[in-house]
Amino acid sequence: EPEVTQTPSHQVTQMGQEVILRCVPISNHLYFYWYRQILGQKVEFLVSFYNNEISEKSEIFDDQFSVERPDGSNFTLKIRSTKLEDSAMYFCASKLGSNYEQYFGPGTRLTVT
């Protein structure tokens, strides 16, 4: 069964460093999302991406964040200068069409020290 994959599973970085989190959505899906979950808290929406552009973003998704679909298969989230409060689990999700369900990847745990 097709699934969303994410790499790495765990990333440790120092404050101020850039990180890129990678996702490979299910191959024929058209809508892509990033969410994050700070430990013990709820899942929060970051950004949605459709037709090669951002369709919606949350207040969390400030100028330090960017997304890209560089090659038609990967979907990346970049954080330019990480802060301690960026430490969280980051989930990628994708879906086939607007009326379809989102499928979540296994997540990348980001630890900023």
Add this chain to the structure above:
Amino acid sequence: ELKVEQNPLFLSMQEGKNYTIYCNYSTTSDRLYWYRQDPGKSLESLFVLLSNGAVKQEGRLMASLDTKARLSTLHITAAVHDLSATYFCAGNKAAGNKLTFGGGTRVLVKP
């Protein structure tokens, strides 16, 4: 802006007993989802509820949706230890839109 609230935040269950988790949402939601999350793991889809009066059941879990009351419930019948996890409900205002999650209900089933 859609807001989703769950209660209780924590539910300590005894095996064999029945329990309900409640999910209230603030405005019209296109559909309502229930997910299960084990510690350190991703979100496992349990149910998608599309319309008023929808009821879905899978094993010991049953979810229902009342769009007039803006309320969804997840009912657990005869709880077993394997159901220990955190359960989230989520809604989206329109198809294609982001999911807005509730705060989660941490369920611990004790023997």
